[in-house]
Amino acid sequence: MSGGPYNYSYIFKYIIIGDMGVGKSCLLHQFTEKKFMADCPHTIGVEFGTRIIDVCGQKIKLQIWDTAGQERFRAVTRSYYRGAAGALMVYDITRRSTYNHLSSWLTDTRNLTNPSTVIFLIGNKCDLEAQRDVTYEEASKFAEENGLMFVEASAKTGDNVEEAFLETAKKIYQSIQDGRLDLNAAESGVQHKPSTPGRNNLSSDNQGSKDNCSC
């Protein structure tokens, strides 16, 4: 997947969270493989995927952690929140209970990530319009109230899946540009890599400037 060790300049760490069976693994699979995994086994603990994307001309490697929705593994999955630059919070538009649990997922996310973490709400399975149980308006209101980005997507058709991941990356990249996200912070969830496929500690100017404030 990755053509070489340094063909990207940033690594963004994502987590995907949400109730069991909302389609988190399918979303990740759709994003990384562009395929729908119809009979996806339940995730135990965490799985991960990567993909290199292009944001504003920068190559960014997304390292995405797909967590298990099952309560039993909450202790395991919680350790992955730390240092996530982006959090995709997924619910199933055909199952209201998954929407109702969002607030508890949100609380977890807010508690365990840093304030600069971008949270994106995804209403999955929007291909199943006939079985819809949560209206777009309601969820969009929830997202607005909580300052989340929001989109309805389908891991099956691929609708809006790409957008959700890319928009999150854009927002994170903006945060870096604005200086809101401190790359040097221990848990920023973003790693800067020199884009030159070179040797040695070409950790560039960045490294140098970092030297200044270390004491």
Next chain:
Amino acid sequence: MPMCVLNLQRSYKYMMYATKQPSLRINQADLKCKNGCGFYGNADWNGYCSKCYRDHLGFEKQKKQGQAQLEKQKSNAFTKFEEKKKHQSDKKSKFLPLFRKPSNLKELEKPHRNSDLKHSNPDADKLMAEFMLTFGQLSESLRHDFFKYIQVFIKRIQTDINMNKPIEDVTEVAQKYYNTFNNGLNTSSTFKDLPSDVRDQLLDFFEKYVMTILFSSLFCPNSTNDEEKDLIIQERIRKLSWVNAHHLDCCISETSIEVRDLVYTAITDLLGMDSVKAPLDKLNCVVKCCRSVMEVLQHCQGGPASADEFLPALIFVVLKANPARLKSNILYVTRFCNDSRLMQGEAGYYFTNLCCAVSFIENLTAKSLNMAEEEFDAYMSGQITCVSAWESALVACEGMHQLRENLNILKDLSQRTTIVQEGSKMLREDIEKFKNELNETVSVVMERTPLVIKPRKSPISLNPHHEQSGGATDVSLRKHDFDQSEPENLNFYHQNLEIGHLNDYTKENLQLDITPCTLIAENASTISVEPTPEDHSHNSFGLSKINYDIDFSDFSGENSMVEDLTPERISLNVTPDPFGPLGTSSAIFQEPLVPLNTSLNVQEKTDSAKSKQQYVLPLVEKLETTLLDEDETDIQNLPSPMKPMSSYSGFSKQGLQIPSIPCNTGDISYLNAHSNASTSSKDDS
């Protein structure tokens, strides 16, 4: 004898499996190094133990030396570039001299230090706190030496990483340094006197600390394809999700709840491996997981598990757990965990087993699962999808979880309902109690101090049988006179009659019906006297008296008729609650001065005269009746039309009726009619 057979069977089975690759059953010898040195080997070390593997590598390396030389020359260009950069950054850093500590050592280290050291590392901080807790009693110089070792190690490794050395080389450096440090512990004057367990602890802490700091550079390094390997095995395990305990020829019962819980524990332990940073901690997770697997087996078999059964069970757990970055973790531990820990002991044994399990999963075929090729392919391609007992148990688990969650909510709700119900019951009891208490108190008070209303003046002068008719007529006549001659003086009378509107002469519609009664009681003395200013000032007094008539609840001495009672009587100061329960305040009968059944339509003046008539009659007839209970008749001789009404229910109820009292002051004519009527009625009697 049976033991022999069993052993034979086992070895037969093993041989059978051994013919195909890979096998589920592994001979203990297979876990050991290919070189036969007695240490545990590892698939990632080509079956050697780490030591032999490195020796082997060194051999290979020498062959490659020439190549490496070439590469070095190539990279020289980069080194120069890098030095230039470094120079620049040094320059830059001079702009901020304030932030630099003038420590020479630091200055030296600076260019080599990696971001890991510069920025706070919470895990390292935690370890540091731990260190101070465990080794706080050690001498300062010892600690200083210890951290010097750490500094040197970190610096060395970072240099290597920055030079982009292959990870194998870094590994070798690290392992060599572990050795050096170990030797230093055993020989240097500072450490050698420590007890051996403290030295062991120091060795372990050394590894934990440096690896926690270097984790991000050494775990899944960019120079390797570890991550790809992770993704491959993750995908493979996902595809193998249909494999169950039966396929693996292992005795784990997937349907038993207890077994499932134990398997979950094992899985969780294994998953924890990815969350910790130090190789030793990762190794500990493996050990914990394997111990749990042993427990599972013990539970399933009802006895101690054999090593033979262990591997299939571990494979099952690994398949079900699909641990994140499995390969990276294994490689990281094999590379950077102190060899001396990895090659022997329980940890070494279990870790080797885990490596075997992983390599089994990587290479397994239809044969290794003892199933037909077609079936296997069908499963792998997803043509056959079966929901395994395990999978459904997982779903059921979540269902159970939801159920439990909901049950908890229900329980909570029912608890709260009970609390509310109890509260309301208590409240009801309290109300009842209070009511009873009140009743009791009131009746006690009533018994103690019966309300006696004494006539203000001796009724003798107003003897209804002999003089009243004359007196009453007198009054009304006089009043009539006043009305015509001196309207101001009339106020005097009306002030005695009206409620709250005494001075409002123009309020024509309000005329108290009690005129005769009050007049009789009041004017018996005053009527004969010419109205004087004093009398006017006395008006308010008269008003209060009227007030008293209207509202018995107001017993304030000055304003009530009670003032005229004898001192004993006045003790009836206890104010009965006008809002009290019906009937409880029955001792005080407060009537609106007009019998209830009397129509008091003020507007219809024609009727009012009639009603006056109806009204006046009782005054005459019931002159001797009491205001209070019948049995208190002896003290009750107030000439009042106030008829005892047992239905008295306080002022609030009464209030409704008060405004309807006809107070037709404007129309004086009725007074005549009234007095006439009373006269006539008197005549009648």
